[in-house]
Amino acid sequence: MSNITLYDYWRSSASYRVRIALNLKGLDFKTVTVDLLKGEQKAAENLQRNPQGLVPSLDLEGDMMTQSLAIIEYLDELHPSPALMPVTARERARVRTLSHAIAMDIHPVCNLGVVQRIVELAGGDEQIKVNWMREFISKGLSAFEQLLGDGQSGRFCHGDQVGLADVCLVPQVYNADRWGVDRSHLSRINAIVAEADKLDAFRMAEPRQLG
Numbered sequence: 001m002s003n004i005t006l007y008d009y010w011r012s013s014a015s016y017r018v019r020i021a022l023n024l025k026g027l028d029f030k031t032v033t034v035d036l037l038k039g040e041q042k043a044a045e046n047l048q049r050n051p052q053g054l055v056p057s058l059d060l061e062g063d064m065m066t067q068s069l070a071i072i073e074y075l076d077e078l079h080p081s082p083a084l085m086p087v088t089a090r091e092r093a094r095v096r097t098l099s100h101a102i103a104m105d106i107h108p109v110c111n112l113g114v115v116q117r118i119v120e121l122a123g124g125d126e127q128i129k130v131n132w133m134r135e136f137i138s139k140g141l142s143a144f145e146q147l148l149g150d151g152q153s154g155r156f157c158h159g160d161q162v163g164l165a166d167v168c169l170v171p172q173v174y175n176a177d178r179w180g181v182d183r184s185h186l187s188r189i190n191a192i193v194a195e196a197d198k199l200d201a202f203r204m205a206e207p208r209q210l211g
């Protein structure tokens with residue numbers, strides 16, 4: 001019986017990252033839905049787990065954690081194999097550069113609460129949301145494509161070993177597709193996503209498996 005519980009939402013890309021990482025580590029977990037469309041993230045029950053009113057939160061044998069990247073790096077330290085971070089400090093910094101380019105730069109401006117507020121300020125114009133998503137995801141992924149071009153990427157974002165940056169990239173690309181972002185020219189990203197798609201850990205975590 002699993003004593004790991006992930007409080008998530010199927011379409012949340014931050015939750016999707018944690019599902020992939022748990023799968024890569026071979027950890028059994030159950031999920032409890034926090035329905036973002038119903039606003040359950042702001043309910044007292046979720047605020048107790050996650051004072052920011054967000055998902056995911058991970059209950060790891062009674063220890064409640066928030067922030068997907070902190071959770072994943074912690075899981076990686078607790079369960080070192082397969083390693084999601086490289087061996088040298090400089091390589092780890094590169095993987096964090098890639099991961100943060102998505103998780104700290106693209107993701108926050110495309111968050112539900114942010115885009116809902118933008119629609120509100122635009123007087124309910126839903127098309128603003130689509131344009132906003134396309135613009136920021138497209139710019140962010142183009143920059144990520146350039147970052148991948150420094151000679152240190154391989155089958156995956158860092159060499160041939162799947163790691164934290166891939167765990168961030170795949171959910172972001174799912175989101176790009178959801179909003180109709182053209183990524184046909186992002187050849188490095190597309191090749192890495194195709195490699196990740198071959199792995200059960202990524203496939204099992206896909207939103208379409210859960211929604």
Ligand SMILES: N[C@@H](CCC(=O)N[C@@H](CS)C(=O)NCC(=O)O)C(=O)O
Binds near residue numbers: 068
């Ligand atoms: N930096 C946080 C971001 C969490 C986050 O923004 N989660 C989104 C879903 S992907 C959310 O809960 N949004 C709800 C809202 O904006 O109200 C993490 O990586 O865990």
